[in-house]
């Protein structure tokens with residue numbers, strides 16, 4: 067159900083209120099009734115003692131007065147006030163008040179006591195009148211408990227009424243309070259629903275607050291931010307990749323279209339095939355680059371073996387010799403022996419190949435040198451060329467996927483992106499130093515394997 | 518018809534140039550925006566094929582500067598990006614048409630014809646007719662008195678130019694500019710040679726004469742309804 071949380075809030079609130087009012091009410095009721103009874107008893111005792119003190123006792127002889135309590139007759143008596151004077155045998159000497167018939171009969175008096183009617187409608191106090199330890203008479207005072215029960219009834223009804231009124235009210239308040247408290251969550255639900263590939267800009271718009279929900283909303287928004295960014299990156303990647311695919315495809319397409327439009331000579335066909343194989347090669351390289359990138363990206367943790375970096379670089383460097391010779395470039399390889407790193411040999415060679423490839427591609431004349439050396443606990447692979455160099459503007463962008471300098475013609479701009487991800491995968495570093503027109507140095511640092 | 522091809526992919530540019538030339542176009546090919554702007558200022562092109570992604574000055578910028586200079590040369594944008602956004606910005610920059618890569622060569626030809634036709638204000642079907650002679654640029658076909666005539670590319674191009682504005686006199690250099698690209702050296706009599714050839718092929722002189730020589734100026738095709 068849609069609103070369960072709010073309803074539960076309301077219900078809990080109401081239950082809590084109900085229980086606390088019932089407990090508090092019962093406590094109040096019991097304490098109140100005990101207190102009222104006590105004070106009733108106190109007042110009875112005080113009245114009785116007062117009456118006893120004004121009795122006329124002389125030398126062990128009690129002269130029964132005409133009426134009890136004459137001194138205070140003007141005083142208003144509480145409801146149902148009854149008084150009775152008996153002699154020690156229980157004979158009534160004097161009595162007045164509405165409860166005379168119901169008062170207990172003190173057959174044998176052993177001390178003062180309170181008594182109560184079975185229905186609790188009155189309470190009585192019996193006190194002896196003594197002189198020098200001799201019981202002269204027995205005095206009884208009683209009073210209706212109506213006033214007490216009236217107060218208690220009032221209390222009971224008040225509590226009941228407050229339950230009837232305030233329990234639903236607290237439920238309603240709880241519901242609305244929950245609505246208020248949960249509104250950020252509702253907003254999050256709506257935002258999450260709105261957020262889609264078509265609408266990546268949807269964000270929670272809540273007044274900033276530093277409570278739990280405020281922090282949750284902040285986290286939620288920054289998560290959406292990251293999702294949007296990665297979607298954008300993904301789209302850009304797809305758009306770039308498809309552009310890179312379409313160019314060689316367009317070349318193939320056009321060669322086919324134009325060549326097939328009319329009969330050709332054998333040389334023309336041969337030329338067309340050569341040109342097409344160039345385009346196919348380009349597609350192949352592109353696919354390989356993308357696969358390498360995907361492989362690196364899909365491999366969060368490297369399970370490498372020990373690789374002798376110097377040997378690896380020498381091997382790769384030698385494969386470049388024909389290429390450099392053909393371009394009239396000098397190739398210098400200098401390698402410190404015994405530098406072992408933990409890594410994937412294929413991936414590491416692809417790193418060196420990409421760096422050397424760039425060096426050859428962007429160098430017209432001069433030399434290319436590949437060095438492997440050690441500094442502290444790091445092994446460094448350094449590829450230096452005397453080529454066209456890279457402007458400082460471009461230096462910050464060359465590691466981006468698909469980025470190519472203005473002067474670059476072949477390739478797809480993925481080479482250095484691959485190098486960077488490879489280095490990262492091996493927990494290494496990569497840096498470039500270059501002066502436009504003079505040459506570039508690419509330095510990859512890899513942590514040495516701890517023996 | 519003469520076209521400026523601006524494309525930095527050499528292989529693509531090479532084959533597009535070849536294909537266009539084989540269809541009677543004169544093609545100048547350049548590889549970047551700056552040279553494109555230089556060339557378009559010196560030669561009166563009938564149409565321009567412009568790649569969007571060019572080194573230094575991009576295709577959009579070339580297009581914009583072109584229009585700023587008041588040049589109305591029709592521009593066909595060529596690009597491997599075909600997101601709606603790119604298409605719109607291309608047209609906004611002043612391009613007249615848009616063709617995503619990869620494309621069918623036939624489609625490229627058709628679009629180029631449509632663009633030049635629009636510019637020269639020719640009828641929708643594109644068939645140029647004067648008297649009993651008709652030329653269909655799309656089909657690359659010429660008929661005279663119902664008979665089909667097979668014309669070489671240069672001759673076809675010259676005839677197409679003359680027919681595009683019947684009655685107007687075209688100078689020899691105008692004809693040469695239209696039919697030959699910059700790489701082809703042309704002597705002044707090369708036009709005369711091709712005109713002579715053209716006349717022979719369409720049977721001018723036998724009966725009605727269509728291509729007239731205007732002494733000291735150039736050549737023209739009789740306007741319909743003119744003197745015979």
Ligand SMILES: Nc1ncnc2c1ncn2[C@@H]1O[C@H](COP(=O)(O)OP(=O)(O)OP(=O)(O)O)[C@@H](O)[C@H]1O
Pocket residue numbers: 355424425428451453454455456464465469470471472473474476477478479480481482483506
């Ligand atoms: N050694 C270098 N000298 C000068 N410029 C370089 C050098 N290496 C890289 N660059 C610049 O950095 C850009 C990105 O290089 P990267 O290797 O990523 O792509 P690419 O070589 O153009 O294409 P690919 O490697 O995918 O074939 C190049 O286009 C070039 O402008």
Ligand SMILES: [Mg+2]
Pocket residue numbers: 420423424477480481482
């Ligand atoms: Mg590279």
